[in-house]
Each structure stands twice: as structure tokens, then as C-alpha cells.
Amino acid sequence: ATEPVQNPAAAPESGTTAQRQPFHGIHQSGIVTPRPATGLVAAFDVTATSLDELERLFRLLNERIAFLMQGGEAPTADPGFPPPDSGILGPVIAPDNLTVTIALGASLFDERFGLGPLKPKHLQRMKRFRNDALDGALCHGDLLLQFCANTADTSIHALRDILKNAPDLLLLRWKQEGTVPVLKPKQGEPAESARNLLGFRDGTANPDAADTALMDHLVWVQSGPSEPDWAANGSYQVVRIIRNFVERWDRTPLGEQEAIMGREKASGAPFGGSHEYDEPIYANDPEGKRTRLDAHIRLANPRRPETEGSRMLRRPFNYSNGVTRAGQLDMGLLFICFQQDLERSFIAVQKRLDGEPLEEYIKPVGGGYFFALPGVPDGGSYLGAGLIRAARGIAPASTTPSPRKTGD
Ligand SMILES: C=CC1=C(C)c2cc3[nH]c(cc4nc(cc5[nH]c(cc1n2)c(C)c5CCC(=O)O)C(CCC(=O)O)=C4C)c(C)c3C=C
Numbered sequence: 001a002t003e004p005v006q007n008p009a010a011a012p013e014s015g016t017t018a019q020r021q022p023f024h025g026i027h028q029s030g031i032v033t034p035r036p037a038t039g040l041v042a043a044f045d046v047t048a049t050s051l052d053e054l055e056r057l058f059r060l061l062n063e064r065i066a067f068l069m070q071g072g073e074a075p076t077a078d079p080g081f082p083p084p085d086s087g088i089l090g091p092v093i094a095p096d097n098l099t100v101t102i103a104l105g106a107s108l109f110d111e112r113f114g115l116g117p118l119k120p121k122h123l124q125r126m127k128r129f130r131n132d133a134l135d136g137a138l139c140h141g142d143l144l145l146q147f148c149a150n151t152a153d154t155s156i157h158a159l160r161d162i163l164k165n166a167p168d169l170l171l172l173r174w175k176q177e178g179t180v181p182v183l184k185p186k187q188g189e190p191a192e193s194a195r196n197l198l199g200f201r202d203g204t205a206n207p208d209a210a211d212t213a214l215m216d217h218l219v220w221v222q223s224g225p226s227e228p229d230w231a232a233n234g235s236y237q238v239v240r241i242i243r244n245f246v247e248r249w250d251r252t253p254l255g256e257q258e259a260i261m262g263r264e265k266a267s268g269a270p271f272g273g274s275h276e277y278d279e280p281i282y283a284n285d286p287e288g289k290r291t292r293l294d295a296h297i298r299l300a301n302p303r304r305p306e307t308e309g310s311r312m313l314r315r316p317f318n319y320s321n322g323v324t325r326a327g328q329l330d331m332g333l334l335f336i337c338f339q340q341d342l343e344r345s346f347i348a349v350q351k352r353l354d355g356e357p358l359e360e361y362i363k364p365v366g367g368g369y370f371f372a373l374p375g376v377p378d379g380g381s382y383l384g385a386g387l388i389r390a391a392r393g394i395a396p397a398s399t400t401p402s403p404r405k406t407g408d
Pocket residue numbers: 196198200201202203204205206240242243244261263296297298300301312332333335346349350353362
């Protein structure tokens with residue numbers, strides 16, 4: 001056969017598969033990292049039965065994630081055996097901007113591994129809020145992996161690699177994939193926020209992730225008496241699968257949509273402003289004549305000194321899953337946010353949002369609360385080492401390479 005002049009099934013071209021995110025660092029990648037076009041969260045039950053096995057799981061995850069984020073030749077074996085790699089990315093694995101971020105659920109700190117006294121202070125099982133209709137099959141988990149990459153196949157490949165390498169240690173509980181629309185950058189203009197499936201720009205008022213002092217205040221757990229030592233430089237991660245009733249939304253007048261959100265739909269500007277990044281000003285609008293008092297953004301962030309600490313870093317994806325039994329589109333927001341204090345940020349904000357007019361159009365159906373591990377600074381250690389060492393009563397933070405088996 002000759003090669004076709006035009007083949008509609010040819011692989012889409014992209015010049016971006018060589019993009020790579022760092023694996024080593026004091027924080028994990030995938031938190032302040034700019035969102036690539038696709039994301040996937042997978043929650044697991046941990047089936048390890050001892051602390052030694054939990055250590056084996058963390059070391060294995062560390063090794064696989066370091067390899068997958070770096071990229072390289074896919075491992076091969078004698079054809080008499082199942083191939084060690086799924087092969088879905090071909091013989092050479094491109095990094096493709098992949099990040100894999102590990103977080104732990106409160107249930108991992110139950111009696112199984114003796115981790116109870118080491119539980120991050122605010123970590124808890126997600127409870128129902130008043131508008132939630134949580135499906136137990138889409139909630140919680142001992143361990144969460146968040147995959148982000150330029151293409152969805154890269155995350156699927158990474159998930160399959162980990163499943164294949166840890167069949168005795170992890171049981172998949174639920175997963176949700178999502179996307180963010182890709183925008184072409186405009187010369188000399190600030191990056192615009194991507195839109196969610198309600199057609200509004202989402203992410204505008206996020207705190208600046210390049211401001212390290214602000215991230216230390218809002219996102220990263222600091223060392224100190226209020227949290228276990230091992231948790232410093234980790235972050236509380238909230239995942240919520242929030243269905244959007246898009247057919248109903250698409251029949252709602254534009255003015256009503258904008259009043260509910262508190263921003264202009266086309267530009268993303270707050271009322272009284274003209275650009276997306278203009279600050280909403282509520283001081284001269286105490287009765288909510290311009291921005292309703294129950295508008296989503298005004299409840300989420302009233303911009304008062306006493307609510308400043310409830311800010312969070314949002315990193316959501318849009319999802320689209322198929323059709324409900326009632327013939328409606330099953331789509332919405334894979335809401336993800338990170339914060340230093342779960343109660344001070346997500347829980348406080350969600351309580352303020354309870355009863356908001358937007359609830360008529362949204363229904364949270366799944367998710368959970370997790371604690372994203374601190375990063376691994378270099379090759380001498382592994383993700384989760386601080387927790388394992390603390391569980392064994394070993395003093396934290398040795399920078400010298402630790403032997404495979406820590407019996408000291
Ligand atoms: C509890 C936290 C939040 C949930 C859950 C949530 C759901 C949710 N949000 C949108 C759409 C938008 N949210 C916007 C702003 C915004 N949202 C939250 C928190 C939650 N949202 C915060 C803290 C903020 C920032 C407020 C501020 O500082 O002004 C916006 C406006 C643009 C932006 O700043 O991102 C939109 C649009 C949907 C559709 C949704 C559930 C499906």
C-alpha cells in the first residue's frame with residue numbers, strides 16, 4: 001500500500017509532547033503547575049496489609065511516576081511474556097507535560113498501618129453538604145492519584161502502568177477524566193482563563209501561584225506545632241464531581257446567568273469592571289444592587305479581611321461522561337482545589353455557598369478529601385518516606401540516601 005495523501009485517522013500533530021515537568025522538588029508537581037489540557041483523578045483502596053507493604057507501594061509509585069514524567073524507552077520483555085508496557089504510546093514514551101500527584105485519604109490513617117497519630121490535623125472523610133447527592137461508588141478512597149498531561153492518552157498510559165505494577169497493593173475505586181479548552185496565547189496580553197461548561201471563565205480570581213509567600217500562606221502546610229512534622233510542604237486536596245444541568249442553563253436568560261455567577265459571561269469581567277482581571281468592588285455596593293449578595297463569586301469570596309484566609313487554589317477540569325437514563329447530558333465540573341487548611345478554606349467557602357442560586361443548576365455527586373504528600377527533594381528518598389519514617393519512630397528529614405529496607 002502507498003501512503004495516503006490525506007488520512008483522516010492520522011495522529012493529530014502536536015509539537016508539545018516534549019514538555020516535561022520536574023519530578024523532584026520540595027512540593028509535588030501538579031499543584032501550582034499550570035493546568036495542561038487534560039486531567040484524570042483515580043481513587044484507590046490500598047490493599048497492602050502491613051507498614052512494610054505500604055512502604056513498598058510508596059517506593060513503587062515513586063519509581064513509576066519518576067519514570068513516566070521523565071519519559072524514555074518503554075520497557076520490553078521476552079515475547080513469551082505479557083509486555084511490561086501497554087504500548088499505547090508506542091516504543092518511546094514522551095513526557096507530554098505529565099504530572100502524577102499522590103494524595104492520601106483519611107481512611108488510610110485507620111488502624112491498618114498504625115498511622116492514626118500521624119493523620120494531618122484537618123483530614124477527614126468528606127461529609128454531605130445540603131445540595132449534594134453523593135454516589136458512594138464515586139466517593140472517598142485511601143489514596144488518590146491525579147494525572148495531568150497534554151493528551152488524555154498519556155494519563156491513561158500512566159494509570160495503566162501503575163495498575164499493572166501494583167496489582168497486589170492497589171484496587172481502583174473510581175476515576176474521572178476531564179479537559180480544559182486550549183486557548184492560543186495573545187501577544188502582549190495576560191493569559192485568559194479557560195471556560196467551564198456553563199460558558200463562564202473559570203479560575204480568574206485564583207491567587208497568583210508564582211507568589212511563593214502567598215502559596216506558603218494559602219496552599220502549603222508549614223512546619224509547626226499544628227500539623228505532624230512529616231506533613232510540611234504537603235497540601236489538602238479537595239475533589240468534587242459536580243454535575244451541571246446544562247440543558248436548563250442553556251434555557252436561562254443571559255442576564256440571569258450573569259447575576260447568578262456575578263460576572264459578565266463574554267469577558268469574565270466583574271460588574272463595574274471591563275477586563276477579566278479587574279477586581280470586583282463590593283464596598284460601595286452593600287445592598288447587592290450591582291453584584292447580588294448571593295452571587296457565586298460574592299459568596300465564595302466576600303473580599304473582607306476576615307475571609308482572606310479562606311482563599312484556595314482552584315485547578316478544575318470540565319468533564320463529559322455520556323447520557324443519563326433521563327436522556328440528559330451527563331457533564332459538569334471536576335472541581336479540584338488545594339489549600340493549607342481544609343476547614344479554613346474549602347469547607348468554610350462551601351458552607352457560604354450552601355443555598356446559593358447556582359444550586360438550581362449543579363449537583364455534586366462524588367469526590368473526597370485528600371492530603372497531597374510533600375514532594376521528594378532528590379533521588380535519595382521517595383514520596384511518602386516522611387510518613388513511613390515517622391510511623392517507625394525514626395527522626396524525619398535525612399538527606400542521605402536511605403537503604404531499601406529501613407530497619408534502623
Ligand atoms: C467551595 C468552593 C467552590 C465550588 C464547589 C465551586 C463550584 C463552581 N464554581 C463555578 C464557576 C465559577 N466559580 C468562580 C469563582 C470562584 N469559585 C470559588 C469556589 C467554588 N466554586 C471561588 C473561591 C471563586 C473565586 C471567587 C473570587 O475570589 O472572586 C467563577 C468566576 C471566575 C473565577 O474567579 O474563577 C466561576 C465562573 C461552577 C460552575 C461551579 C460548580 C459546578
